Amino acid sequence: MLGTASGIASSASASSRVLSPLARAFASPRVAGLLFTLPAIALVCLVIVLPLLQSFYFSFTNWKGAHADWVGIANYSQMLADPELRRSLINSMLIFVSIPFGMIGPFVTAYLLYQGFPGVRLMRSLIFAPTALSWIVIGMVARELLANRGPLNGMLDAVGLEAVSRNWLADSSWALLAVIIAFNAAMWGVNTIIFLTGLSTIDKSTIEAARLDGAAGGQVLWYIILPSMRRFVEFVFIITVVVSFTGLFGLIYVMTGGGPGSATMTLDFAVWRRAFSTGSFGTGAAIGISLMVLTLGCVALIRLISGRRID
């Protein structure tokens, strides 16, 4: 294989005896390395690093589109006093708290898939498939299922539970619960696949040995499988938290629009609402920066709890 590869390379070099200035620059490994990485560096600097610094600066101003005056930490200090933003923060934290519970289903699903039975591959694909759907589609379906004259209320009425049925998304506490359930349900598939990947890394002979020594299924799960799944549990927790903090805009936009009132607003939705619907770009920037700090803080906390060095 090495021979073929260098063969290709030498025939390529033979065809271009006269080197252009750019080709000569590519001759030094260091210069070539810089040139190869330059497009990525430029893209990241212009669209991530620079805007991050700008956002940080604007979060200390009262920028409303035309001119920005320095207001110090006013945007930050007012955040907790603002009922809508306080609500958004509480909602983000409630979703955070829901995630460990939401991880149980995927873990059990992965564990059962791991046991092996006919049709296991097909079922794995079907469970993973909703990962391809956008939050728009998921939000539309959830909204329709919970609509006033939707299937859920229809079923409740059919079994004589008319008293329970309601306009779920118009009721502020139920609406948030509905968003939380829709979010965790949508993450079920991808989290199952990650847990399954983790289970497949466990050495089967260890489990066999424990079984032969008379360990019960529960003991094997508790003493062998769970400890070796630690980093996968941590990984699922972290990515689910990050998605819930930073990626729920689309779901909330179509499912509830943040309402009723601000009952289902999260911080990433609040950035959009403040900046692009009310024009308070300074406040929006401050929410965006707080969101990033909060996300990094929660990720660090999860790593701390799972007893690993933060790196």
Add this chain to the structure above:
Amino acid sequence: MVLDDLAPSQKLNRTTIVPFVVVALVAAASVAPFLYLVTISLLPSTTGGFGALWGRLFSTVPVATYLVNSGIVSGGATLIVLIVSCMAGYGFSKLRFFGSNAVLLAIIACISVPLATTIIPNYFNFARAGGVGTFWGPIVMYAAGATPFATVLMSNFFRGIPDELVESAVMDGATYWQIFTAIMARLAMPALMTVGVLSFLDTWNDLLVGLLFLPDPEMRTISVGIAALQGVRSTNIEMILTGSLLSAIPPIIAFLLFEKYLVAGITAGISK
């Protein structure tokens, strides 16, 4: 971490029947929303008979244009990410220069910068550069957003390729550019598939950037176009659901074709 070595399919017996039934129920629940959308879109509704919703959707909403727009935006962004991350991955792992490790670490750190944190300045920067209301604006935006993770993925891939391969090609007189196009980019095909499918799904399925960067109704992506139908009084809910099913067809096809690459991409972030 290959998923293909799942436990060999055992026969259904007393110990496997319970897992089988429980998982089958989960699988059924996973496809239920999809089947629900298919049923709604085909059933006769207030507007016509069997399948009439699809006809009405295409005749009253410019969904064909939306699909083309989404194709342009996600195709363009994916192409840029593939080229940029493949080059950068090769550079960072095989052609180290002064400070290259520090730069790679900085790019890794950029993975944790949320879109919501940078979207406001980005919007104004792109507006000033003339990128709002054009396709190149969102294409560059999406490409940049996907670049950090893709670069890390490609760097990890190239690190697994022996340095001797580059060295022997240099001995034979090849330039680094030739080594890249003739050897490296070809070897990287599986990793590029992963980067491509992740980037395509993220871009196709996003709402926020499309909503802000493509204000002209003619230029809407399918996600934005479908979300916008909600506000239109004359469209009924069945048609909106049919539209969202339509928007999901390309991602579902991508999923069916590239499932294993998607799994590889999602689990690539697990720290050792």
